[in-house]
Amino acid sequence: MRGISKQFGRVQALDNVGLTVESGSIHGVVGENGAGKSTLMKVLYGAYQADSGEVRVNGKAVNIRSSKEAIALGIGMVSQHYGIVPELTLLDNLILGAEPSVVLDKGKIRERASKIAASIGLDYGPEIWDRDASAMSASEAQRLEILKLLWREAKIMILDEPTAMLSPKDGEALFGSLRALTKEGATVLLVTHRLPEIMEYCDRVTVLRGGKWIADVPVSEANPEMLSELIVGRTLTASERPKPIAPTPPVLEVKSLSVARDRGTDAVQKASFELSPGELVGIAGVDGSGQAELFRALLGVTPIREGEMLWHRKAISNEPTEKRIELGWRILPEDRLQEGIISDWSLIENSTLGLHRLPKFSDGGKVRVPERAAFAQKAAEKFGTKHGGLETSIGGLSGGNQQRFVAARMTESGPKLFLAFQPSRGLDIAATEDLYAAMQERCREGAAGLVVSFDLDELMAHCHRVLVMFSGKVVVPAADADRDTLGRLMVGGEA
Amino acid sequence: MKQVVLIVACVVAFIGMLVLGGISPVEAAQTLFTGSLGSPRAISGSLKETTPLLLAGLGVFFALRAGLFNIGIEGQFLLGGFASALVALAVPGPAGLLLAMVAGIAAGALWALPAGWIRAYRNGHEVITTIMLNSVAVALTDFLVAGPARAANQTGATTATIPTSGRLPALLNSPPWNVSSGLLLGLILCGVMAWWMKRRVAGYELQAVGANPSAAEFAGINVRKVRLNAMLISGAIGGLGGAIQTLAFEGRFYQGFSPGYGFDSLGVALLAGSNALLVVPMSLLFGVLSKGGTSLLILGVPKGLTNLVAGLVILISATIRYRRQAQDA
Structure with missing residues (x-):
């Protein structure tokens, strides 16, 4: 890719960016949000058309206008949102949209599918292919996405933040599969925030910043400090991990809390833990371990099946969400678009969503318009939200x-x-540091915080202590538990 | 933008229908204009047609802001009109007038209650339930006005006529001008609703539920309660529309009381989009088309043409809405 430029409205998303990837390699693409990584990949994949520049595949100039044309050229993308139909079997999902013939010979298809799975080290027999896709875990879904590309004979594979939802162990397995693929001549483009992945698995890395090409270096000549400086454009001082704080009477007590799922086992099983004022506590675990359900139940959006919650020693399980918000509970929900904002509304209107009944923003049922606008302004400034007007x-x-x-x-x-x-x-990276600093600040003022992340390192770097959720259960390890212990607990091991 | 597209489509559709019917568009346009806006009498007539569309449109608009499509407005309008006629006949004078309005409001809300409750607490879709309730409302009022509520000296299915003292006074009555105070009530209600949506916390919550119910839940809003209330108030406004129709214009309730005002008002509310104040020009547009459409009868154009246009508006606006959803996904 040479001299690629792309503009969205007044924003120059890509400015004369070049990218050369050797076949048979794993090539990392790193940069902050808005650096243009995803846009560049989407140009390659045909989802966006570049305003200028050219793309060459195996030396031939090509013009990719759609993902269909991209796949015909052997370029495929595994997106962060899996395109999997839960009602269909794994095999049907695999071939969906790329069926070999009108009448399907399932035996033959299964044979080829298993051969493809074997090429990335998976032993998939008929019993696996005939399972419903809905029963898959996040990592299985991701592997199926890769298999889908292989089924379509993709030679160049783009992966955008592939390990965001995976446990460290599943992440390693994924990269093992990718390595096996490159040995057979496939090329992998890896977009990631995680520098250890670059250092460990990539051959070369390209750094973008603010839509511009910054550097292209062999990983053998790079180190994490140098890369993060290239990414951010300034030197970062790593924050020191906060020490566990001395136990004080808890402000929040959760006692054998269970949350039912629509069917099957409880999503949260007898969870018990406590938070002290001033404490920032992390919850580690792979996606789908019950973290989302626990949060929903804590906020009162989902009913609890059994157990109780105490706030300042008073039972709160039966209070509605509104009441909990009134008491000072706040949430940053899992699904921002579905649970956190109203897309069509202005920043001003969104600024008080959930806070709208607090006396600060409501004068006996009348919206306090100036206070709301002032708060929106403050919220936008806090972490440097870039916007085209609060309205x-x-x-x-x-x-x-x-x-x-x-x-x-x-x-x-x-x-x-x-x-x-x-x-x-x-x-x-910079905004993440700012956000954790703000949360720690609130804790120093006496608040208690609970943070769910799938990134164990992020939690260990910022939280006073880290709990683990696995398969609906909350494990409370020793406050000074090390990374290996927590990692084992995340996949159901023993401390 | 969306509104402009819809209005243009609306007018084009109307003219297209005429051309399809083999009528000269120029002649039709002239007749339409003269019949609806060409004289004080015509304008008064258009405003009379506008009034029920404005009120029913506000009812539909209100529910729509809560994410509910109250197709049942026709039934609520009928029940409101019927109940107010009964009360106005039973209690004479200004006190009766007031009671009749209250009765209309209550009847409309009551008729929306099952749909609201089923939507909020049983997750049954309001479109299905309100369509069913419309059918029941038509049959029920037809039966009552043909039987128990029929005026003693009448052969047709109608109530007795309410004496003038029990009717809504005219705002302006100097022939050929005649404008009812019902229109003023609708305009006031519209202004209040626009203010309420923008400035009241309850209006904020209602629209949050309409725009994103799960985000509303996370914001501590009782989504079920808001949905039930929205449906009740929407029905109440529809019922008020029926009451005004009885007390300001018809003076009685009879079989065929509404020529489909409820249905046309769906188009009015959809055209208004997210702005309550736009319900006024949109209902005026439909009122003019409806009044002008009557004049077109001379040219052999059937009266139901505005219904056709309303149907097209619903189709087009649904297309726009779902295209956006398809893009978001």
């Missing part, structure tokens, strides 16, 4: 900017208890 709809902002705004709504509204789900989602 414009929040849906027009990038995911990272929405996250900055919603995170500030939580930290800047006087929380007594905050529940942050994947707070760093969509944020770059």
Whole structure:
């Protein structure tokens, strides 16, 4: 890819960016949010058309206008959102849209499918292919996405943040598979925030910043400090891990709390833990271990099946969400678009979503318009949300900017208890540091915080202590548990 | 933008229908204009048609802001009109007038209650339930007005006529001008609703539920309660529309009381989009088309043409809405 430029409205997303990838290699692409990584990949994949520049595949200039044309050239993308139909079997999902013939010979298809799976080290027999896709875990879904590309004979594979939802162990397995593929001549383009992945698995790495090409270096000549400086454009001082704080009477007590699922086993099983004032506590675990259900139950959005919650020693399980918000509980929900914002509404209107009944923003049922506008201004400034005016709809902002705004709504509204789900989602390194600093600040003022993240390192770097959720159960390890212990607990091992 | 597209489509559709019917568009346009806006009498007539569309449109608009499509407005309008006629006949004078309005409001809300409750607490879709309730409302009022509520000296299915003292006074009555105070009530209600949506916490919550119910839940809003209330108030406004129709214009209730005002008002509310104040020009547009459409009868154009246009508006606006959803996904 040479001299690629792309403009969205007034924003120059890509400015004369070049990218050369050797076949048979794993090539990392790193940069902050808004650096242009995803846009560049989407140009390659045919989802966007570049304003200028050219793309060559195996030396031949090509013009990719759609993902269909990209796949015909052997270029495929595994997106962060899996395109899997839960009602169909794994095999049907595999071939969906790329069926070999009108009448399907399932035996033959299965044979080829298993051969492809074997090429990335998976032993998939008929019993696996005939399972419903709905029964798959996040990592299985991701592997199926890769298999789908292989089924379509992709030679160049783009992976955008593939390990965001995976446990460390599944992540390693994924890279093992990718390695096996490159040995057979496939090329992998890896977009990631995680420098250890670059250092460990990539051959070369390209750094983008603000839509511009910054550097292209062989990983053998790179180190994490140098890369993060290239990414951010300044030197970062790593924050020191906070020490566990001395136990004080808890402010929140959760006692054998269970949350039912629509069917099957409980999503949360007899969870018990406590939070002391001033404590920032992480919950580690792979996605789908019950973290989302726990948060929903804590906020009162989902009913609890058994157990109880105490706030300042008073039972709160039967109080509605509204009441909990009144007591100073705040949430940064899992699914920002579905649970955190109203896309069509302005930043001003979104700034008080959930806070709208607090006396600060409501004068006996009348909206306090000036206070609301002032708060929106403050929330936008806190983490540097880039926006085209507070009156414009929040849906027009990038995911990272929405996250900055919603995170500030939580930290800047006087929380007594905050529940942050994947707070760093969509944020770059600097913004993540700022957000954790703000949460720690609130804790120093006496609030208690609970943070869910799938990134164990992120939690260990910022939280006073880290709990682990695995398969609906909350494990409370020793306050000074090390990384290996927590990693084992995340996959159901023993401390 | 969306509104402009819809209005243009609406007018084009109307003219298209005429051309399809083999009528000269120029002649039709002239007749339409003269019949609806060409004289004080015509304008008064258009405003009379506008009034029920404005009120029913506000009812539909209100529910729509809560994410509910109250197709049942026709039934609520009928019940409101019927109940107010009964009360106005039973209690004479201004006190009766007031009671009749209250009765209309209550009847409309009551008729929306099952749909609201089923939507909020049993997750049954309001479109299905309100369509069913419309059918019941038509049959029920037809039966009552043909039987128990029929005026003693009448052969047709109608109530007795309410004496003038029990009717809503005219705002302006100097022939050929005649404008009812019902229109003023609708305009006031519209202004209040626009203010309420923008400035009241309850209006904020209602629209949050309409725009994103799960986010509303996370914001501590009682989504079920808001949905039930929205449906009740929507029905109440529809019922008020029926009451005004009885007390300001018809003076009685009879079989065929509404020529489909409820249905046309769906188009009015959809055209208004997210702005309550736009319900006024949109209902005026439909009122003019409806009044002008009557004049077109001379040219052999059937009266139901505005219904056709309303149907097209619903189709087009649904297309726009779902295209956006498809893009978001």
